Amino acid sequence: AQTVTQSQPEMSVQEAETVTLSCTYDTSESNYYLFWYKQPPSRQMILVIRQEAYKQQNATENRFSVNFQKAAKSFSLKISDSQLGDTAMYFCAFNQGGSEKLVFGKGTKLTVNP
């Protein structure tokens, strides 16, 4: 079974600075997808970024980018120019290609301080 590990339960960063959230996963599959979801206090789960395992290029969405290291099974999220609105719980998630369900990590609570 696939597992997703987020080793940082909580992190904080100053506004405008850069922060990196860690995620590792375990799978024997070659076809899979990785995601970062954001859950602010409003509790809505919002898709931040998606990475296809067969693509070597790291995904980027505005201030959010990933460092995907397939051999190391690592998928970290970098948030540049942090904003107060980035304060949220961040979940790393795994989807095996062809499957429907997402497997989530335990989450990292990020606080952006003014």
Add this chain to the structure above:
Amino acid sequence: AAGVIQSPRHLIKEKRETATLKCYPIPRHDTVYWYQQGPGQDPQFLISFYEKMQSDKGSIPDRFSAQQFSDYHSELNMSSLELGDSALYFCASSLGTGSHGYTFGSGTRLTVV
């Protein structure tokens, strides 16, 4: 743009009662998922439906059942509620498998007292 609609937003039930949660997916999305998120926990997959047929099943208790109707909306029925069922219940939808990521609803907060 239309999002995933869940109702109700909040629900309070007593032990041993029954609850029904509703989910209206994004139009044209053919797959619906239900997740349970306990306090301070990550979301746990319960069940999914593709084209109105159950397609995958996770850690869903036997006391729970779900279905997807002809208009693609889905309902999660929970009977003999227990205190441990108190959680945030998310519905999500996608077009095809979860490989493209889901769109989640805002969740239903169920409190069992």
